[in-house]
Amino acid sequence: MGKVRVRGFAVSIDGFGAGPDQSLEHPLGKGGPELMRWFFPTRAFRSMIGQDGGTDDRFADTGMEGFGAFILGRNMFGPIRGEWxxxxxxxxxxxxxxxHAPAFILTHHARAPIVMEGGTTFHFVTEGIEAALAQAKAAAGDLDVKIGGGVSTVRQYLLAGEIDEMHLAVSPIVLGRGEHLFAGIDLPSLGYRVTETVPTELATHIVLTR
Incomplete structure (x- = not known):
């Protein structure tokens, strides 16, 4: 059985994992793209968008490796709210x-699965986070399950004690507003401790393990 992990999740130094006012024009909220400045120059990101070159970054390289299934919140999938x-x-x-694997979308509104190119199928789960995790684990087999975000989804799985390991890329910016990742969450009481810290120019990479 694989682990449940968060990888490559960017936060500001004041703890926000997304900016305010997410929309079609601002997928990460206003100011949100600044959180990802560490990722955009990497070979992993450029390959993802069909471009060559880029910098080598082991945190970027492992951000999508070893996962047999993904879980995403409704906001992570798109800007549409309410009924489809x-x-x-x-x-x-x-x-x-x-x-390139099954991806399970948390939503209150049912929708038929969407088969995409490259092996991705989006499944829409209306029964809650535990049902989504059970389906993702079954799909992943011996591989890991990645909690891909957004902030609300990561928080729910943290509070449920379901995340085994979390890699944060702490970007040297302040957002002031948006979605706060850890507000009201006592990480030590949930069993988390820092097991790795790697400072770089564009982000400080921190791994929390439970």
């Missing part, structure tokens, strides 16, 4: 999303 108006929206990533 139609089947047109299929995510932010185009016809070939970067997951």
């Amino acid at each position: 108006p139609d089947d047109a929206w299929k995510g932010w990533w185009g016809d070939n999303p970067p997951y």
